[in-house]
Amino acid sequence: MLGAIPGATLGKWIDAWSRRMPRTPLVLREIAVSDQRSALDADDLDAALVRLPIDRADLHVIPLYDEIPVVVCSAESHLTAADELELDDLAGEVVIAPADDVLAVTAPDAAPAAFDPPATTADAVEIVAAGVGVLIVPMSLARLHHRRDVAFRPLRDGPTSTVALAWHASRTTPAVDTFVGIVRGRTANSSRG
Incomplete structure (x- = not known):
């Protein structure tokens, strides 16, 4: 097995x-x-x-x-205007870290979340789809949890x-x-x- x-x-x-x-x-x-x-x-x-x-x-x-890291955001987010992002581009954004986070990325100048961390990456993607915050995950997880109302962009200076x-x-x-x-x-x- x-x-x-x-x-x-x-x-x-x-x-x-x-x-x-x-x-x-x-x-x-x-x-x-x-x-x-x-x-x-x-x-x-x-x-x-x-x-x-x-x-x-x-x-x-x-x-x-x-795997390269990507930023998952709402399909309506201003972040989708860029082909690639850097951590500095996430200043002021709520960066969601679910309980099953595999990258543990800290974005400088990110806004604190006003809610408890979601249990799973799938739950975090639902929150992102609602336009609340962004998520940093390996590309395969962004593809696994892809929805029409979210988009993702490579994070150049994030950890693989x-x-x-x-x-x-x-x-x-x-x-x-x-x-x-x-x-x-x-x-x-x-x-x-």
Whole structure:
């Protein structure tokens, strides 16, 4: 079983797995970033796509790709006039940080929120859609929660978010080795699989 954090883009690897291992279905389970280490420690996951940083004790971790940060705002926001934004462009804006925030970006001169932080990124997007504040997330989360009444713009000086493949070193199986080979770009004809 493969765990995956919200927004992880793994379609090409699932396709490669299906071609290479047609008799072994790849079972996916979504895991929250806040629970990614405990999900890996449970016995039911073979590996997981996680967001770094993660406690690497007893884990093998392969960084896969970096995601750029974006600012999610109302489709009617003045911020949509720009192709890209910087943190200074958010001066005076309410920057919403949901409980499941994965970037923890602090925008200088942002206005304080007059409400408690929402529980999830999806809840934060609903607030943004209503024209109250902005949200800073990796691009995949902006795409995952996209709606017609919101827009997003790249944040040039924001932190990237690295997605990695992780698994317990003591639980490396032939199936895990095969998946590792797939994410590393090995072909089915490679001597390492």
